[in-house]
Amino acid sequence: MALLEVNDIHTYYGNIHALKGISLTVEKGEIVSLIGGNGAGKTTTLRTISGLITPRSGGVAFDGADISQYRAHQLVSKGIAMVPEGRGVFARLSVTENLNMGAYHRNDKDGIAEDLEKVFQIFPRLKERRTQVAGTLSGGEQQMLATGRALMSRPDLLLMDEPSMGLAPVLVEATFETIETINKEGTTILLVEQNAHMALQVADRGYVLQTGEIVLSNTAKELQRDPTVQKAYLGIE
C-alpha cells in the first residue's frame, strides 16, 4: 500500500477548473517530484493534499485512510508537514522560536528537544544563528529554517513547494543535498519544482503536470531521458 494515494482529484478556484483529475502515488521512503511550467497546477496539487484547499471530487488517502475532506490542522498531527512556497518563516521570531513553532501540537518535551538537535545536525548553520531573528537570515538560511520547522512536527510525509526558488545556484545544490539527507533519515518527500533538472536528479520517480493534468509519469531516470521532457523542461534540444 502506498503511503500517499491521490485518486482523480478535481480542484476548483471559484469557477476555474485548476486540477482536472490528478492521480499519483508516493511510496514510503521515496522522493517524488512534480514538475511542470507556471500554472500547471503543481502548487494547487500540494495545497489540496495538505488540506489547505478541499477538492470538489476525488480521493486522497494517507496511510490507507481517506483524508480528502480533512483540513490542514488535522493533517499535521497525522504526519503530513508542508514547507510553503516562498519559504514563509515567522520573520520577527528567532530561529529557535520558529523551530519550536513547528512542534506546537506536540507535548513530548524530550522528543521535541531531540528533534531540535536533529534539525541542528542537518542544518549546522541554523545552530550558529539560533538566537537570530528569522527575518534577518539570508534566503538560503530561511529555506533551511522553513524545512527544519516542518521536520519539527516529525512528519512521515514532507511536502515541499519550490524549495529552490530564488536561491543562488550554489545554494540550490546544497538544498537538494539536504533533501536527500532528510529522505535517507526516513522521511518520504513529495517535491514540487520548476527546476526540473535538479528535481529529477534527486527523485526516485516523477510526474509531469501540464494545465492541471498529468501528462507523463515514470521513474526519474527515464524522465530525464525522455525527449519531450528534455525539450520542454531540461532545455536539451
Next chain:
Amino acid sequence: MSSQLDLRNTARVGLLAGVITLGVSAVGMLESFDKRDLIIGLLTLGQLLLFSAPFAAGFLVTRGEDKVDTGEAVVGGAVAGALTAVPLIALILLTLAAPNIRNSLVNVSPELISLLSLGASEIVGSLLLLVGMAVLGVAGAMFHVLPDAIRKPLISGLGWMLGFAILSEVSLNILRPILGRGLMRALFGTKGITPLLAAIIFVVAIGLTIWWSKGGQQRYEDRKAAMSEEQRKQSRRISIGVGIVSLLILPIILGTYLTEVVDNVGLFILMGLGLNIVVGFAGLLDLGYVAFFAIGAYVMGILTSQGDLGIAGMSFWLALPIAVGAAVLAGVTLGIPVLRMRGDYLAIVTLGFGEIIRVLATSDLLKPYIGGAQGILQIGKPTIFGFEMVKPIHFYYLILAGVGLAVFVASRLRDARLGRQWMALREDEDVAEAMGIHLVSTKLLAFGIGAAFSGLAGAIFSARLSSIFPHSFNLLISINVLSLIIVGGIGSLPGVVVGALVLVGLPELLREFAEYRMLLYGALLIAMMIARPEGLWPSPITKREFHAAEEEEALGGVQ
C-alpha cells in the same frame, strides 16, 4: 573650533519648545495648572510646565553630541532657552498692542499674562522671561557637561521632589492617620507640599543616590551573587509574599477616595488583559472592544436589578457567569463574520460593532427592555455570606480577584499551545495556515476569551455603580483600553498594569489634567511612539523587534 554647534538645530529646538508652550498657554492649560501648588509659595504646576520648556530645549540641544564643551553648552543652551521665550514674549506684547485679543483667544487672560511675565509689568516681565529662560536653557544644556557624580544625585533629588509634590495627594491620604495634625501641617498644604518637606525629600534622595553609587549597589549585588540557589528561591518567595500582602492591605492604607481610583484602574486592567489577548497575542486589531464591556454590564443589570427593568432579581454571583457568557457569545458572534478580514478592514468592522451596541443601548427599540438613555437603575450589589459589598474597598477585593484570575489565565494561555497558535497567527496568517494551524478556532478563541474579561469587567462595573447608562460605553473606552496596551507594551502582561496606572490612574490623581485629558493622551502617545515605541514594559519579542537594528550593528561589529 572643530565641532561647531549646530545653530540651525539649536534655533529649531528652541522655537519649537516656545511654540509648544505658547499652544499650551493659549488653550488655558498653563493657567489652570497654575492653581495647583507643588511646593507651597515656591512653585506651582503651571510654573513647572512653563520652566521645563527652556530646560528641555537646552537639554535637547546638547544631547547626542559626543563631547560637549562648556562654552558650547552655555551658548547653545542660552540661545535655545532665549528662543523658547520669544513666542511667549510675542504673546505678551500682543496683548499690549491689542487689548481685545481675548475676543478671539478666550484663554489669554490677564492672569496668564501675569504668569508669563513673572508677576512684573509686561515690558520688564518680558525681559525677565527672556533672561530667565536663557538661564534655564543653559542649565538644561549643562546637564551633559556635568560629571555623573553630580548629575545623577541631582536628577534623583529633583525627580523625587517633584514627583512627590505632584502626587502629594496620595501621600497625604496615606500619612494623615499616622502623623499628628501638627506634623501634617508642617509637611503638607491643601494642594501641595511645604518647602520643608520638599527640602527633606531633596536631601534624602541625593544622599541615598550617593550612598548607592558609592558602594551600596556594589554590596547589594555582592550579597545577591553570594546567595545559594536555595536562598535565592527563598528570597523570591518572600518578595512574592510581600507583594501579595501589600496588595491585600493597599485599600486600607489608601483610604476611600484613592481606593475608588484603584478600582477604576483595576477594571481597566481587566479590560486591558482581555484586549491584550486579542490585539497583543493574536494580532487582531479590535476597535469595538467596549461592546463586550457594555454587554457584560447590561446583562448584569437586567438580571439583578430590583427596579422596573429587572427581569430576574438574581444574585450577583448567579448573574456573573451569565453576563460573562453573553460577552463570550457576542465575541464569537463578532468573530465569525470577520474571520477573513485582516488589519485595517478588521479594525473598521469591529469599530462598527462597538457603535452598533452603543446605538442599540440608546435606541427606542430596546427602551422597554434596557431603558434607553435612562439606563438601568437599582442594580443589585454582590453579597458574600450575607455581607453586602457596597464600599469601594469591598469592590477592590472583587476586582483584585478578577484581575488575578485574568493574569493567571492569560499567562497560562500565552505559554500553552493556544498561545503559540496565536503567536503564529499574529506573525503571519498564511504561514500559520500552511503549518496546519486552524485559523477559525484560533481566532474565535481569541475573540471569545478577550470578550470574557471585558464582560467580567462590565458586570463588576455595573454592580459597583448600581446604575448604568449607555453613554458610559462610548468609543473612548475602546480607545483608552487600546492606548493603555500600547503605552504599556503590546502583548506584555505587566505592560497592561503599567499602562492602566499611567493612563487611567494618573489622570484621576491629577484632576487639573481632566479638562486636557485627551490633549495629554495625544501628546503622550506621540511622544511614546517617537521615544519608546515598544512601550513602557514591553514583551521580549516586541523589544527585540525595535532593537533589531542595534543588534545587527553589534553583530556586524563582531564579524
